[in-house]
Amino acid sequence: MLKCRNEVLTFTKQLVNIESIVNTDGEKVMAHSLYTLLSSFPYFTEHPSHLALVPTVQDEQERYNVLAFVKGTKGSSNRTVILMGHMDTVGIDDFNQLKTVACSPEELQKALLRENLPDSAKEHLDSGDWMFGRGVLDMKSGVASHLYLIKYFSEHPDELDGNIVFLSECDEEDGSHGVLSALKTFKEWKEEHRFNYVAAINADFVSPRFEGDENRYIYKGTVGKLLPSFYITGAETHVGSCFEGLDPNFIAAELTRQINYNPELCNEAFGETTVPPVSLKQTDLKPSYTVQTALSAYVYYNFFIHSWSPKDVLHKLKEQAEIAFRHALNMYEDRYKRFCTISGEPYANHPWEPKVLLYEEMEQLLVQENGDAYINHMAEFKQALLLDTELDTRMFAARVVEEAWKWMRDKSPAIILFYSSLYSPRIELTGKTADEESLIQALDHAVEEIQPSYPHPIVTRNFFPYISDMSFIALSDDDEGINAVSSNNPGWGTKHFVDYSDVRDLNVPVINIGPYGLDAHKKLERMEMSYSLEVVPNLTYKVIQKLLD
Structure with a gap:
């Protein structure tokens, strides 16, 4: 000794x-x-x-x-x-x-x-x-x-x-x-x-x-540690006519209820199990007080993995987001109908359905629909956003998704799933x-x-x-797993970049x-x-x- x-x-x-x-x-x-x-x-x-x-x-x-x-x-x-x-x-x-x-x-x-x-x-x-x-x-x-x-x-x-x-x-x-x-x-x-x-x-x-x-x-x-993040849009309305719109905070709350502490999202390997995910931030993106409901909300979760890849996690969380979205809409309809019963107001059916997209799915759709106009606009937007040194990688990513969402033709309530930080x-x-x-x-x-x-x-x-x-x-993920990170991080290549090939070279x-x-x-x-x-x-x-x- x-x-x-x-x-x-x-x-x-x-x-x-x-x-x-x-x-x-x-x-x-x-x-x-x-x-x-x-x-x-x-x-x-x-x-x-x-x-x-x-x-x-x-x-x-x-x-x-x-x-x-x-x-x-x-x-x-x-x-x-x-x-x-x-x-x-x-x-x-x-x-x-x-x-x-x-x-x-x-x-x-x-x-x-x-x-x-x-x-x-x-x-x-x-x-x-x-x-x-x-x-x-x-x-x-x-x-x-x-x-x-x-x-x-x-x-x-x-x-x-x-x-x-x-x-x-x-x-x-x-x-x-x-x-x-x-x-x-x-x-x-x-x-x-x-x-x-x-x-x-x-x-x-x-x-x-x-x-x-x-x-x-x-x-x-x-x-392994990921930061899956969700940009959530609703349908804006005046709070005095709350059932004419859909509060994204309501969806966010149900999403957190679905994901937080959920044992289904624990990853077991070699007899050892990760702790379940837990939220690290949940907020709407209103810049100041108004009597309108928020246009969008933002939430992200800590997520540990032993054997799952980043691609696996996106797949599992997309399913969880769809479940949460459906629960939120069902609860909304139930409460709306009960309100109509006690208030005497007429019930009006809303056409909303759960819509969950990966960031790369939204990106592909917008490039297909808008071509170079969208590509060039977003490149300029990201460069301008880099000037705001107060934005960390997580909020930078959220602002990029928020800007991209403005180009969507179908603006019905949706959840966009992406990664916003270091993997x-x-x-x-x-x-x-x-x-x-x-x-x-x-x-x-x-x-x-x-x-x-x-x-x-x-x-x-x-x-x-x-x-x-x-x-x-060292790196246990294959290229497909790593590509799921880069393809679904809105700040990749501007605010955030990791050369995982350096890690693989050392290994x-x-x-x-x-x-x-x-x-x-x-x-x-x-x-x-x-x-x-x-x-x-x-x-x-x-x-x-x-x-x-």
């Missing part, structure tokens, strides 16, 4: 002390500080070309990745293992009056002693084996573990028959510009140094799956290739060796359950061995030090040993 606790703890504190909230200048400060720290290691003083501070590409923000590599001297193998972890964090507004100490674990700990804490958090605070603070769990202690290992191997290159690449990327908490940019550096180094990438080890945090769960999890592969691909690690099988065997060997020295079960599962940059290290099997703790992204974010500072680096070390010995 490597005696690493104190050094990993020191690195963790150094990293946490630097506030590096995503989409702020703190990301730049973090990258430069990490680069300076690595520069101080003797190996990188002697081999400065093995260390790089690389700006992201196609990014609206100025920020950087930090990459380094150590070439082993034990043999002549080009086998290369990537150690990766993100340096950015979510914000600190949730700390309220404790914001000033959110990134100072020792000061925060003193302040929390005066707080009214849940019993479990108080027990952890008093134990002396838990560290609190923004980023300690997600995921600076993980980066610290990899920092320790790159330093260790820089001092012991004779233990490696192969190479180690270190990546600490920015922007994991938002758009993954960091890891997507790093793919290009990986490709350059592959060509320049003849690296044969055989495995990647991420160090993102792990947590209990349920209350009372004592397992410490290691994950092979990762969940983080799913990864299955099953042993189907020699590299996958080698990584699985190395992991099993490492757990077997380390488990006797740690009291809690170390358990391997198939899918990392949170969004992470692991998604961009390295990836696992996650990360710090253990609770309440990531919350005020009481904390990590267990014994596992995170001792077990995690040793597990990772054992995997590397097995792969590159």
Whole structure:
């Protein structure tokens, strides 16, 4: 066992002390500080070309990745293992009056002693084996573990028959510009140094799956994440004559009732099941108050996948939208008839039928009907819309659909289904290739060796359950699945673009061995030090040993 606790703890504190909230200048400060720290290691003083501070590409923000590599001297193998972890964090507004100490674990700990804490958090605070603070769990202690290992191997290159690449990327908490940019550096180094990438080890945090769960999890592969979005149109009317029109918010509410928490939309694979989708935004698109019902509404949902493709998800959600639309119309008719009965007003039949289109179906229809006039108009519209820097990719997509809808000849109530944000691909690690099988065997060997020295079960599962940059290290989807993303994202090629061919070119099997703790992204974010500072680096070390010995 490597005696690493104190050094990993020191690195963790150094990293946490630097506030590096995503989409702020703190990301730049973090990258430069990490680069300076690595520069101080003797190996990188002697081999400065093995260390790089690389700006992201196609990014609206100025920020950087930090990459380094150590070439082993034990043999002549080009086998290369990537150690990766993100340096950015979510914000600190949730700390309220404790914001000033959110990134100072020792000061925060003193302040929390005066707080009214849940019993479990108080027990952890008093134990002396838990560290609190923004980023300690997600995921600076993980980066610290990899920092320790790159330093260790820089001092012991004779233990490696192969190479180690270190990546600490920015922007994991938002758009993954960091890891997507790093793919290009990986490709350059592959060509320049003849690296044969055989495995990647991420160090993102792990947590209990349920209350009372004592397992410490290691994950092979990762969940995929989509953001299916729905633009909903109704029939406008004055609220005083509400049954002369159809409120799109009414349809949106029924759509959310149909999709939210729906177990039919959980994806099971290898005995593991995703959580069901849940709405992340639901709004109408009225710019201000009027006594007219809204013209349109907009709603999007988080959607996790294990084995389904983005095309599968569109098919399933189109069915769900049709069901919801039918339910909404039936309920509308029932309530309208009951109103007519009690009010004495005459009933007038409405001709509406459920109409659900994929964005690519609407696009094909409009191009067929309008040709270049539509194509040119939408290209100009998107370019003008890019000038509004306040629009994120999700609202940009909604505005594009809203504009396209104006060209529809049939404007009866409808739902348009599309993707409006980054697709983080799913990864299955099953042993189907020699590299996958080698990584699985190395992991099993490492757990077997380390488990006797740690009291809690170390358990391997198939899918990392949170969004992470692991998604961009390999690709399990075929081209048809990926094309469903690009064809149905209205901002594709303007506001949003991902070169998934870069991911497919790398295509390295990836696992996650990360710090253990609770309440990531919350005020009481904390990590267990014994596992995170001792077990995690040793597990990772054992995997590397097995792969590159």
